[in-house]
Structure formats: C-alpha cells, structure tokens
Amino acid sequence: MKKWTGGVLIIGLACILLVSYSFIEKQPQKQSSYEFFHPNEKILNITISNTVQAKDGTIQTSVRRPHLVTVAGLDYLFNLTYMPKQEKATPFLAWGKMHDLLSRSDSLPETAQGIKEAAVALKELKSKIDENQASKLVHNKDERNCSYSVSSVNSSTSLSNNGSIILGIPCGLIEDSSITVIAIPDGNQDGFGIEFVGPEGKDDPNPPVILHYNVVLPGDNFTKEPVIVQNSWTNEFGWGREEKCPNHGSPNTAKVDGLVKCNEQLTGSSMEENSSSKHLSVNKSTNALDVNDHNHAGSNFPFLDGSLFTATIWAGEEGFHTTVNGRHETSFAYREKLEPWLVSGVRVKGGLRIISALAKGLPVSEDADMAMDLEDLKAPFISNKSKRLVLLIGVFSSGNNFERRMALRRSWMKYEAVRSGVVAVRFFIGLHKNGQVNLELWKEAQAYQDVQLMPFVDYYSLLTLKTIAICIMGTKILPAKYIMKTDDDAFVRVDEILASLKTKTPDGLLYGMVSLESKPQRDKDNKWYISTEEWPHDSYPPWAHGPGYVISRDIAKFIVHGHQQRNLKLFKLEDVAMGIWIEQFKKHVREVQYINDERFYNAGCEPNYILAHYQNPRMVLCLWEKLQNEHKPHCCD
Numbered sequence: 001m002k003k004w005t006g007g008v009l010i011i012g013l014a015c016i017l018l019v020s021y022s023f024i025e026k027q028p029q030k031q032s033s034y035e036f037f038h039p040n041e042k043i044l045n046i047t048i049s050n051t052v053q054a055k056d057g058t059i060q061t062s063v064r065r066p067h068l069v070t071v072a073g074l075d076y077l078f079n080l081t082y083m084p085k086q087e088k089a090t091p092f093l094a095w096g097k098m099h100d101l102l103s104r105s106d107s108l109p110e111t112a113q114g115i116k117e118a119a120v121a122l123k124e125l126k127s128k129i130d131e132n133q134a135s136k137l138v139h140n141k142d143e144r145n146c147s148y149s150v151s152s153v154n155s156s157t158s159l160s161n162n163g164s165i166i167l168g169i170p171c172g173l174i175e176d177s178s179i180t181v182i183a184i185p186d187g188n189q190d191g192f193g194i195e196f197v198g199p200e201g202k203d204d205p206n207p208p209v210i211l212h213y214n215v216v217l218p219g220d221n222f223t224k225e226p227v228i229v230q231n232s233w234t235n236e237f238g239w240g241r242e243e244k245c246p247n248h249g250s251p252n253t254a255k256v257d258g259l260v261k262c263n264e265q266l267t268g269s270s271m272e273e274n275s276s277s278k279h280l281s282v283n284k285s286t287n288a289l290d291v292n293d294h295n296h297a298g299s300n301f302p303f304l305d306g307s308l309f310t311a312t313i314w315a316g317e318e319g320f321h322t323t324v325n326g327r328h329e330t331s332f333a334y335r336e337k338l339e340p341w342l343v344s345g346v347r348v349k350g351g352l353r354i355i356s357a358l359a360k361g362l363p364v365s366e367d368a369d370m371a372m373d374l375e376d377l378k379a380p381f382i383s384n385k386s387k388r389l390v391l392l393i394g395v396f397s398s399g400n401n402f403e404r405r406m407a408l409r410r411s412w413m414k415y416e417a418v419r420s421g422v423v424a425v426r427f428f429i430g431l432h433k434n435g436q437v438n439l440e441l442w443k444e445a446q447a448y449q450d451v452q453l454m455p456f457v458d459y460y461s462l463l464t465l466k467t468i469a470i471c472i473m474g475t476k477i478l479p480a481k482y483i484m485k486t487d488d489d490a491f492v493r494v495d496e497i498l499a500s501l502k503t504k505t506p507d508g509l510l511y512g513m514v515s516l517e518s519k520p521q522r523d524k525d526n527k528w529y530i531s532t533e534e535w536p537h538d539s540y541p542p543w544a545h546g547p548g549y550v551i552s553r554d555i556a557k558f559i560v561h562g563h564q565q566r567n568l569k570l571f572k573l574e575d576v577a578m579g580i581w582i583e584q585f586k587k588h589v590r591e592v593q594y595i596n597d598e599r600f601y602n603a604g605c606e607p608n609y610i611l612a613h614y615q616n617p618r619m620v621l622c623l624w625e626k627l628q629n630e631h632k633p634h635c636c637d
Helices: 002-025 033-037 085-089 111-134 402-409 435-448 460-477 494-501 553-564 574-588 617-630
Strands: 150-153 164-168 178-185 191-197 209-216 227-234 243-245 280-283 288-291 309-315 319-324 327-333 345-350 352-360 389-396 423-431 451-457 480-487 509-515 543-552 593-596
Touching: 111 423, 111 435, 111 451, 111 460, 150 164, 164 352, 178 191, 178 345, 191 309, 209 327, 227 327, 243 327, 345 352, 389 460, 389 494, 402 435, 402 617, 423 460, 435 451, 451 460, 460 480, 460 553, 460 574, 480 553, 509 574, 543 553, 543 574, 553 574
Parallel strands: 389 423, 389 480, 423 451, 509 593
Antiparallel strands: 150 352, 164 345, 178 309, 178 352, 191 209, 191 345, 209 227, 227 243, 280 288, 309 319, 319 327, 480 543, 509 543
C-alpha cells in the first residue's frame, strides 16, 4: 500500500513539473536589442537569453553584434605615449575609452574619414607642442594666429584658371562670421564666382569648395538670363545639386535660419515673359534697373556690368546667407562634411575687379597667460576619492568656438555648485583640420582643465559619438548621479536644474523638452533627413531636444555597456539616438520617467527659463548679469 501511494505521489509531482515547465516555456520573453534593430533578420545558431540585470546595473544578453574592423589612423590616435604625462591625463580621459566604438562595422557616416583626418591633425599637433616646449612657449612672429579680421585691397587684378585667393581665413568661420566683397563686374566675361574653399589635403591638392556662389550677368540689353547659382564641390563626390535664383516659381519653400533660399523679388519672373521691355536704365544708387515692366527678371537682379556692388556672405546656424547692397538675396544650407569651420580661404573666379575684401567676426582664442581671472575660471580639481558628483554637464563644442566657451566660463559655469565640485562641466571637442586651431585648443585645455578632446574630426554626422563619450565620462571617469548634455550656445540655470532634480526619482529618468510623437524627416534636402534604411519605422520613440536634457546614471551605464557590447544602434541624430537607446533601456531594465519641462527652450529665450538656446556670447554674459543683479531669469533683448 505504501509503495502504491509513493508511486502515485511521484507521478503526480512529475505531471506538475511538466505542466509548470510548459507554462514557463510559453511566457513571452523580452525582445533583445539586436532583434529590435534587425526585425527582418533571422538569427541562426544564437541563443537569446533572458535579460539579466547585474549588480552594477549593466544589461547582459547573448546576441550577435556588429564586428570590429580596421580603420586607418585609429591605432596612431590611441598611441599617446609621446604626450607628456601631466598633459596627457586631462584632455584624453574619455578619448582612451572610445577605441572599439570607432572601429565598429556599423559605424556612423564619415567615421573613417574623421579618424583618418584626426590622425593627421594629431601628428601635426604633437609637432607643434614639441616646438612650443622647445622654445618655452615664446611667441613665434612667423606663426599664423587666429585673428578677428583679415582684409585686402585691390588683390585680384589678374586671375588664374583656378581663380585667385583674395583672403586667407586663418582659423575657419564660426556663426556670425562674415566676408564682405566690394567689387565691379566686368562685362567682357559672362559672370564671376566667389568661392569659400577648404584646406588642401596631402593626398588631394584640390581643396573642397564649401560654397560656390556663381553669378551669370544679364549681358548687353539683357541678351542673357541673369542667374545666381549656388553649389558645393568635393574631390570625392564632385559637384552637388545646383540651387538657382531666380528659381522661376519653384514650390520649394524650405528656409535656412528662417530666411528664404531665394529673394522673392527674384523668384517669380522669367526672361521670356518680359523680353519685349525696351526702356531700361541703370539706377547707380540702388544697383537695380528702372523698367516700365516691373516684372522683368533683370529689374531686381543685384549685379550689373560695370556697376559697383557690396556683397556680404555671413555664416548662420544652418547655412550661408548673402546680402547685396543691403538686401538679402540668397541662403544656402550647409552641406554634409562642408561646415563653415572648414573654410580656409576666399577665392574669386571670372570677370570681377576687387576693390576691397574684408572678413570679420572670425574666431579668436583668448591668451590664458593674460587672463587676470584664470584661477577663478579653471575647472576645480575633482579627485578619484571625491564624493560622487550630483551632475556632470557635457557641452558640445567645436575647436574654433573659443569665444563661446569663454562666455560660459564667465557666466553659468561660475555657479557655486560648479565651483565647489558638486557639478562638473566639460567641453567635448573633436580635432580640427586647421593646425593652428588645434594648438590654440590645446593651450586652452591645459589652462582651464575642462576640455575633453575627441579622436575624430568634428563632423556634424559624428555628434552621437560625443553623446556616448559624455556617458562614459559620467559613469567611469567622473561618476555622477545625473548626466546632462547641452550645447556651447546654451545658457543653463544650474541652480534650477539641481532644484528640479531633487523632486525626481533618480532611476530611469529622461528630463528636458521631451517629444513624445515625432516622425523621421524623409525630405532629402532637409538637414535632418533620415532614409528608410537608417530608420525603417514611421515614428521615433520619445526623445528630448538636444540643446539640453538630463538622464539618470542607470541609463548612462546602460548606454555605455550597450555600446561596449555593440548591442545598441548608432544613429546620427544624437538626441533621437538617446531616445532610441532609452527605449531599449525601458524594454530590458525598468520603466522610464519621461519628464517634459517646457522651460528647456530649444529655440531662444523666454522668461522663467531653465535653459535658453541660440544665445551668442554677448547674450550669455547678459543673462548672467541679469541673474546677478535682478535675481530673476529675465531674457536679454
């Protein structure tokens, strides 16, 4: 009887275990990050394990990952043994932990080029550092410095086939830099061209053309249709897509920095419709034509044979803008890999007699040796034994934005929380193709101890790599409870950020101006164009606008580990990329707090701001002064 009862009991237990096992097997598993980013790909011979959160907060999964590849120049970039030990420590803290990130087979566009050019730049920088140390930093009169302005007079009396360089731009252009040309067109030729060119490469003597501004003159009695053509050129891809003004009623309504690409007074007319106009006379004071038919295409054309003009081309946030005799005529959005910092010269082609040329608003580095307040501006020392930071703020900047960084150091980086080491602020800057800019940047890094150099040239498409570098800094180098990303043209109220964070749960946090519903831009002419190959979905996960947002430490650790393991997707829109990674964090770790605060203004300033964007150095200093004097967050006009 006992044997029979025991047998029944054993059989019953076996049935219970079998049913339980079947039930467990049918439970839905969390989707791995690889499955999420490769939804149509079958994974063979790979076991997708249940996601496990380790004690350190990292996510461990067994998935197939993009493999590592060999990239020219990468090994040289990470061979920093030649740098002096004391100097090596500070600017390269995040640099040293990015090797595998840069050699991924699914790397961002322009990664290989950015690395190759950075290797050349670093070699030149090393040489310049050695020269300066040998001369004990004595100023070399022959050394080309970054100047606020350069000018020339009667510099283009004869032109070669490739044109004539009328201005050399010592350290590139920045926002609000401008080039003004006063000249007279020569009607013996069909027209003329003004070009912004980049530096010549060692392997390619033909410099890229960042902006090609070509003018076709109307000719005698308007025998030709006048037109302005804008374009760009690189040795790799040749000429880009032409943009013409007038555009004869083109429906393209895209704007650049809020300005139309073609002056409306040029756009709507055509030569054919008005070829019968007879009574034409030049108004020398306005450089326009007086005609009976006001619709004539030439009546508003800004350039005429033999008539003096003043043309100013200035750099905006999104593109170049041209005014002729005080009237805005054209705008031209920056092309990929052809940002204004790359400009090294102004070249003129064709029939144009230059009276004078002036470039101003150029980037100028500050002489740290002459700064009376250097010790007050230098980043406070934070030892490895210090208490964990409350907040690390990573600031996106580019090499020649010297003035912007100094404005931040003299304004919101002087908050007591920053000066006391509760909050740390670091600038994340890629190398520049201009050797003088890199040398000035190096001196700045040594003086203020708040610069983190990146092992690539600063192309727009590589900004996402800086986001990951900020997370590395905030988790592995200067551990912080929260990590913030912002830009060097943003004013941050650090005190209000800290006060707001005290009311938040410090886990799974994304705090900023959060976009909950947005779609990828499919217009190829748009700066934020994303192809279906890059993002096949119709919408993005929630993300926070790039001028300023805060994430919690656990999210930053997830991002760092995910990219170390190559389980997370690299995506070229850095703020959207953060949203994509946080979506994966939500799938694998815990729920996410999406905290939207409209006081993060991503396009200007409004009263009671936490963050104000698009603030030039003068405005940044003005905002700080208002806070000190009025103790209220009022905007500056």
